Amino acid sequence: MRTEADVIVIGAGPGGAAAARYLAAEGFDVIALEKTRFPREKVCGDGLTPRAVRELQLIGLETPREEGWIPNHGLRMVGGGHRLEFPWHDLDEFPRYGLSLPRAQFDHRLAEHARAAGADVREGWHVDAAIRDERQDGYAGGGRVVGVIARETDAKGRKVGEPTEFRAPLVIAADGVSARIALGLGIERKQNRPIGVAVRTYLTTPRHAEEWMEGHLEIWDGERGRSNLLPGYGWIFPLGDGTANVGLGTLSAKGTPPKLDHRAMMRDWLAHSAHDWEFGEIEGDIKGAAIPMAFNRQPHYVPGMMLVGDSGGMVNPFNGEGIAYAMQAARRATEAAVAWRSATGVRDQEAALASYARMMKDDLGGYYSLGRVFAALVEHPAVMKACTRYGLPSPLVMEFTSRLLADVYEPRGGTWADKLLSALTRVAPAA
Numbered sequence: 001m002r003t004e005a006d007v008i009v010i011g012a013g014p015g016g017a018a019a020a021r022y023l024a025a026e027g028f029d030v031i032a033l034e035k036t037r038f039p040r041e042k043v044c045g046d047g048l049t050p051r052a053v054r055e056l057q058l059i060g061l062e063t064p065r066e067e068g069w070i071p072n073h074g075l076r077m078v079g080g081g082h083r084l085e086f087p088w089h090d091l092d093e094f095p096r097y098g099l100s101l102p103r104a105q106f107d108h109r110l111a112e113h114a115r116a117a118g119a120d121v122r123e124g125w126h127v128d129a130a131i132r133d134e135r136q137d138g139y140a141g142g143g144r145v146v147g148v149i150a151r152e153t154d155a156k157g158r159k160v161g162e163p164t165e166f167r168a169p170l171v172i173a174a175d176g177v178s179a180r181i182a183l184g185l186g187i188e189r190k191q192n193r194p195i196g197v198a199v200r201t202y203l204t205t206p207r208h209a210e211e212w213m214e215g216h217l218e219i220w221d222g223e224r225g226r227s228n229l230l231p232g233y234g235w236i237f238p239l240g241d242g243t244a245n246v247g248l249g250t251l252s253a254k255g256t257p258p259k260l261d262h263r264a265m266m267r268d269w270l271a272h273s274a275h276d277w278e279f280g281e282i283e284g285d286i287k288g289a290a291i292p293m294a295f296n297r298q299p300h301y302v303p304g305m306m307l308v309g310d311s312g313g314m315v316n317p318f319n320g321e322g323i324a325y326a327m328q329a330a331r332r333a334t335e336a337a338v339a340w341r342s343a344t345g346v347r348d349q350e351a352a353l354a355s356y357a358r359m360m361k362d363d364l365g366g367y368y369s370l371g372r373v374f375a376a377l378v379e380h381p382a383v384m385k386a387c388t389r390y391g392l393p394s395p396l397v398m399e400f401t402s403r404l405l406a407d408v409y410e411p412r413g414g415t416w417a418d419k420l421l422s423a424l425t426r427v428a429p430a431a
């Protein structure tokens with residue numbers, strides 16, 4: 001079995017599969033090691049904004065409706081006694097639609113797309129740790145990353161094989177929120193960054209083919225206005241297959257997940273709200289996970305290894321979207337790898353690889369700093385309530401806010417709202 005490559009990718013979720021695809025398309029010899037086997041479930045809202053659709057277009061993945069991709073035209077926001085629809089904006093930089101597709105299918109298709117470009121995606125391989133060469137300088141006084149140790153897993157995910165070394169001059173850790181490989185090198189989570197916790201389930205609904213994403217900005221544990229306002233928000237994303245993905249999340253600005261019973265919150269919310277969806281009973285599990293936001297794990301490059309996607313805390317703190325950013329990071333990682341391949345001399349090669357972390361900060365650092373302020377404000381239900389009540393019905397406020405929340409705006413030119421947002425993200429310090 002071949003165990004050496006130009007690049008080893010850990011994990012084949014959206015970040016890892018996109019990296020494998022982009023790198024293979026550039027002619028790199030890539031092995032991607034994924035501990036599960038496709039198709040497999042992943043806890044997610046299954047929703048894609050125009051930003052994510054643009055990433056799918058850039059990577060060349062077709063999204064025909066006959067194959068289950070359900071388009072949406074915008075976001076319907078419910079809260080403060082309002083129910084308003086905000087269509088996606090007509091912009092040069094982004095398509096004017098979003099999509100949804102269950103992750104069981106989405107991740108499988110992206111992994112196949114990587115294979116089609118020549119990437120060697122191996123399912124059923126669990127990476128235990130990075131291999132470091134102590135003769136070369138690396139992160140925090142340790143050696144450079146030169147590969148990984150992995151073991152094969154059985155159909156139930158149990159590690160059964162012998163530890164096997166896979167070696168490459170570049171490793172990409174795209175192993176998701178647990179970020180075990182980064183942690184193993186001592187790359188800890190930053191406590192001053194927001195973190196979310198969200199749960200979701202699939203519910204039957206006659207409105208499954210509706211082409212709108214719905215967001216609930218207020219969550220009450222009883223009747224609206226006569227019970228407690230909970231510190232969270234909910235979503236309903238129709239999937240066109242008789243069901244919708246229904247979920248609820250909370251946000252903590254301080255980097256420690258709030259100690260709340262999210263499953264109970266979800267049951268309370270659904271018992272008193274969203275009756276117009278005529279949901280069936282909750283039959284399957286309500287599953288949840290943490291959502292790492294605003295670059296909560298850094299550095300994104302240490303000698304020999306890049307962090308891509310959730311492992312680098314790349315989720316948008318305004319809306320909990322992470323797929324688009326994981327794919328964007330994969331694209332940037334590939335640009336850095338291409339520069340590394342054409343560089344001569346150790347110093348220039350290392351500078352080329354390190355440029356990945358700088359590109360990510362240039363792309364998203366300012367916006368994520370704004371998101372940190374947003375998270376600190378909206379973790380207070382009273383602030384959220386006031387914003388919802390007075391902001392939602394104001395066309396002027398929403399012209400700006402809808403762009404801000406979705407991170408979908410014209411980076412150059414556009415309306416006053418596009419220009420204001422680009423200016424703010426430029427002046428906000430990237431950290």
Ligand SMILES: Cc1cc2nc3c(=O)[nH]c(=O)nc-3n(C[C@H](O)[C@H](O)[C@H](O)COP(=O)(O)OP(=O)(O)OC[C@H]3O[C@@H](n4cnc5c(N)ncnc54)[C@H](O)[C@@H]3O)c2cc1C
Nearest residue numbers: 011013014015035044045046047127176198309310322323
């Ligand atoms: C409830 C919830 C709802 C969400 N809703 C949305 C949404 O609607 N839209 C959106 O854009 N984002 C959403 N997100 C965020 C989104 O799910 C993530 O940001 C996205 O999955 C990040 O992709 P990734 O490739 O970085 O990580 P992951 O998708 O987590 O992929 C990591 C992969 O690595 C594999 N892996 C892990 N450890 C190892 C190992 N040691 N060895 C080998 N393989 C390994 C895993 O099996 C997995 O396949 C949601 C998150 C949650 C929790």
